[in-house]
Amino acid sequence: MSSSTRISYSNRMDELNTEGDVEIRCGEGSRSRDVEPERAGAPESERDEEEEEDAMPLKYGADSVIKLFVPVTLCMMVVVATIKSVSFYTEGGQYLIYTPFHEESPDVGTKIWNAVANAAILIGVIVVLTIFLVVLYKYRCYRFIQGWLIVSTLILVFFFAFMYLGEVLRAYNIAMDYITLAVVIWNFGVVGMVCIHWKGPLLLQQAYLILISALMALIFIKYLPDWTTWVILGAISIYDLVAVLCPRGPLRVLVETAQERNESIFPALIYSSTFMVPTVATMADREEEGEDHNSSNPEPNDSGSTARIQEEEPVADHPEESSGVKLGLGDFIFYSVLVGKASSVADWNTTLACFISILVGLCLTLLLLAVFRKALPALPISITFGLIFYLSTAYVISPFSQTLAANQVYI
């Protein structure tokens, strides 16, 4: 048999800078960069290389899965912790203009059509805005898009954070003077804007992206009526599936346009496990020297793709992190909405079940990604699992589990 040596986990990305990496996102489309390993001058046998190739997506698949498990778990934990301790986000009664039907009647039928109508309105708004974004991107109105993104992150990072801080202070009955508050919010906001839209330490950027996803999820949990939330979760995963996979879907068009132009999509909307240069700013420069770049790229696919990887090799002092897996912030938001809503209306069993099912769904999605190697929607599988387990745990498992625990019966 074997001894129990500890298997050390080492990050081998520095050695294999030509690995195949894939990314998934939702909400704003995604892109996959599929790179074949270089075959020139390899002294080892072909079979070894092929075995290594097959093992690579499996091994790096596991790596990517964990690199996404951790931020998704953190986002969910922030949302659940807030929901359980700050009652502001579970108080109903206030709604957005997008959901005019407030589900106030006790009749189930009325609630259902209210929820469906609200969901239809919201999905309609999302579709219109996405198509608008794709049209802007196609006609190269980069400044407009960047301005739009800056305004929305500005609102998130200043106003929603201020609201959140206020409610947390109120929940714990802590007094804070306006001067301290102003300094704190100003610093938090400005550092957030810099990290998300420009350069910053990777960990800080990831932390800010997680925080703004959590804030957005909390806003959704607060301002959407109950049944509407569940219907929207279902509807948006169907929309995601359609938008990313259908040939005329807006997100697929966005992905393909970005691929044609050799650009990466706005870093403010994607969580990436490695450094990414905010290419919207450099797109203008690239347009001028576009011809030179294109002519210097040799024709064959392999070396062409490797050249592409190298020109996007982001920051000079981090050569080892060439590419990683990416997940759209919309996915973070909707996963957290599901788990947060489950924790607000049901007990810990349900929350745990939703959490595990979302993680398993994410794992399956990444597995599919490793198999298909193109942009995939991250919402459908996880949200489906999450919804199934929410309903079944809240109505079937929880009563059983509570009866068992109350009688001290262990199965």
Place this chain on the structure above:
Amino acid sequence: MALMEFFGSMFISLGPAIALFALSIANNPVKIILFAAAMFFWLVSLLISSCLWRAVVPLQQVLAFSVPFAVILQEMFRFLYCLLLKKASVGFEKVVSPDKDDTLKVLTRNPHTMGYIAGLGFGVGSGLYSISNILSSISGPGTVGIEDDSPNRSSKFILESSFMSLCFILLHICWGMLFHAAAAIYNKPYNIILILYVIFSHMLVSLLSLIYTLLPALITAYAVLCVSFIIAFYVAGGSLHNIKHLIKRTSGNWEPPKD
């Protein structure tokens, strides 16, 4: 005071599991995924057992009806998970080259690791589900000194529940290892004996917990835990020789037992 009880109960029941997870599973991404998959399988088995409980409406208060089915379903899903692991490890063996030290090697280097992960996944699922409702109500107001009908009138409910959850987590680890060894490694007749032992001991401990006081079940469960641990230790390749070597810490001159 209630908060202290909450933390005490949480660390009693979940402490060893958290430590085991942090030390042996958290460093390796493949292990984490297998662990999450094991918890998912346990959850699905619980879902089917609860559907059964819910479906048979007149017997909902008679837990003695649904407990055996729950145990059998858990063991069935453990068997399914071990089959899945076996297929996965066969697949990986064809792919991973022998002299690369990878994180994937965990699947092929020591086959008992997968049984351990399966057991820990099932155990943490079982432990979390049995203790989380109790934990969430302990820290609330009005729970200090929950009395039961015993003459001592001490706060036994919380302690007993925590220790029983802990015992089940550890038991699931042992059962997972035994089951995986039986399903994936051994041949007849050992595997049938091991599987029957796992099912029998699980059924015994669960059915005993149906008795009004938890104490007999608690003592039996810990006794079963000791026995299962010894069996699992031997199955995983341990022996008295290993223990002696561990205690003596002879460095570098370890030889396998001559047999």
